[in-house]
Amino acid sequence: MNDRAVVVVRAGALTTVQDLGRPGYAHLGVPRSGALDPAAARLANRLVGNEEGAAVLETTVNGCALRPRRTVTVAVGGAPCPVRADGRPLPWGTAVRVPAGALLEVGQAVRGLRSYVAVGGGFAVDPVLGSRSTDLLSGLGPAPLADGAVLPLGAATAVRGSVDAPPWPGPPDELVLRVRLGPRDDWFTAGALRTLTTRAYLVSSASNRIGLRLDGPSLERVRPGELPSEGMVLGAVQVPPDGRPVVFLADHPTTGGYPVVAVVRAADLGAAAQAAPGTPVRFVTAR
Amino acid sequence: MRVLRAGESALLVELADGAAAEAFHAELLRRRAAGALPGVREIVPAARTVLLDGVAEPGRLAAELPGWEPRAERPRAGGVVEVPVRYDGPDLPEVAARWGVTPAEAARIHSAAEFRVAFCGFAPGFGYLTGLGARYEVPRRATPRTAVPAGAVALAGPYTGVYPRSSPGGWQLIGTTDAVLWDTGREPAALLSPGTRVRFTAVDVRPGTGAGR
Incomplete structure (x- = not known):
């Protein structure tokens, strides 16, 4: 054995x-x-x-x-x-x-x-x-x-103790996600973009490895319908018909037809993965 | 062409139509093979767009891309993948009625066309194939099925697809294939990848495997 x-x-x-x-x-x-x-x-x-x-x-x-x-x-x-x-x-x-x-x-x-x-x-x-x-x-x-x-298990290597006191960032009390607007921000009203970057959302208990689902104000679109399927990136903030944004995490689908209003910086997604349901979320625009 | 930023390190290139997206995708693969896209991890074609992810200097590349004229398309070497199909899908009569033909004629129309994988998505190895004329577009089913069997050959919008494994699905099922679309133990795992040319060849519906399933 x-x-x-x-x-x-x-x-x-x-x-x-x-x-x-x-x-x-x-x-x-x-x-x-x-x-x-x-x-x-x-x-x-x-x-x-x-x-x-x-x-x-x-x-x-x-x-x-x-x-x-x-x-x-x-x-x-x-x-x-x-x-x-x-x-x-x-x-x-x-x-x-x-x-x-x-x-x-x-x-x-x-x-x-x-x-x-x-x-x-x-x-x-x-x-x-x-x-x-x-x-x-x-x-x-x-x-x-x-x-x-x-x-x-694989064979353990001899290397050990390359880190003494590791800097573990604590899970956030408030999740601040830096976003860059687009690629489909032009599908949303100016009011919706303001809502996204000024109002508070809460992490929904429906979140999983595919996406961080959020409860909060819905984002109003200027055009109805779906896009023809297009490629999706990690951190994409996709907005389904109910208007509530979903932040794509590692198991996200590779293509999708709902518009992506903004994309979260990859560096912020680890904190998103640690945010428990009910955690307040704010999106801030960064260039 | 519109080049849209998608976060810190990705560009979404929007083309005029599906054919332009396929041609630009082919051009990007040529350029990458020649070393012109260092660091780019993913080149993902879709219905009218191509996504580039892992772009080191997205601002600079975004300015360059509109100058990248696709070369005249040469037929891809490697020939045509043949997918044998039993045209026994439960939605074949409805599809045929929309086309104004008999089910047997619908099968002939489908198996006479040459298809191309425009892009993949939905599930590993699921290709969106174009090749039928615009008059043969069909809508998705109003109510998706909770389980579509692996190997189901199906239509939606301008596309034909083959379900690599059993999954929920809203496409119109016109037939069944025994071809293995996706096998991670095989190299390559995907039978169909963007750009692959495909023909569906009709095989006899075997007794006991009819449309009544």
């Missing part, structure tokens, strides 16, 4: 394998996918001596529990949460050793939504189109974790 593996004891609400995604295939209809908070995933990997693009676990709200079959180096980052091995508290946000057979518990997020679990050697599930990411829109990559699943 291969002991370079971990057993999933508790999969949690939604835990997926993620790396930095599979960009480069949008012309075939393949979403980029990848960790929603890529800075957190990269940092967790560096803490355990992995390449930044190694596959990690992305949890949602209530963590997960794993039992490694051999002693491993683990770092849990992203959303802060309690971490325990066989009930003994371990520090969050730094590299720790978890002995073979111990129960590693990644607890409920204290703030934010998505914790990242990096293990030395990375999760070595079979890559699809160069990535191990689970794409929930199109079903590419491994299925979301299930209780009892066994995840293979």
Whole structure:
């Protein structure tokens, strides 16, 4: 039996394998996918001596529990949460050793939504189109974790401790998203553009890996109907017929017919991925 | 041509029509192959646009693009992908009625045309194929189906598409193919990619697989 593996004891609400995604295939209809908070995933990997693009676990709200079959180096980052091995508290946000057979518990997020679990050697599930990411829109990559699943690990490299005191940005109390208007801002009234950049929205509980859905004032259009399908970028603020903006996250569709009023800076999307339902959101224009 | 900014590092190039978008897309692929688009990760054609993502200096490229005249299109090497179809779709009679022909004639019209993949989207390996004349456009179904089977050959607007896997869908189903549209264990994974020429060839409807399914 291969002991370079971990057993999933508790999969949690939604835990997926993620790396930095599979960009480069949008012309075939393949979403980029990848960790929603890529800075957190990269940092967790560096803490355990992995390449930044190694596959990690992305949890949602209530963590997960794993039992490694051999002693491993683990770092849990992203959303802060309690971490325990066989009930003994371990520090969050730094590299720790978890002995073979111990129960590693990644607890409920204290703030934010998505914790990242990096293990030395990375999760070595079979890559699809160069990535191990689970794409929930199109079903590419491994299925979301299930209780009892066994995840293979890669060979751990010798590098360790390349980061001492990592700067983990805390999840936001208010999410400020810097946008550039367009490409379809001319589909909206001047009042709608003012509304977008001056009024407050709230993160909706209908948000997921595909998009950050928002509750708040609807954006009025100057023309009805749909566009002919056009390419969509990460961070696109798409406005469906109900007028409530949706910010496209990693599993977003590659094309769409609803107008994109603005695009959020990529650097702000990690915070968007950590914003719990009810978090206030403001859009500010930036050039 | 209109060049629109889409965030910090992407440009959405809007062309006059689908044919112009296909020609400009081909030109962009030629330029990228020649090293003219460093850093560009994605070139995504669509109905009337081409998206470039990963552009290092979008302002500068936006100013240059209108000068990039597509060269006269040469027929792409590599020939035509043949997709065998049983014209047994549940919407074939309705489509035929819209065209003012019998279902058998509708199948002949569809299998006589040469198609081109204008763009992909909706799902990995799902191509939007053009090639039928404007008089054969059909609307989407008023009520989408909750499950369209993999291999369903379908029409909507000016496009023909083949569902790579079972999914919800609102297109009019005219037939079924056993061709595998998408297989990540295969290189390339997609049978159809933008620019691929396609012919649908009619095969006999086998007993027990008729339109009544």
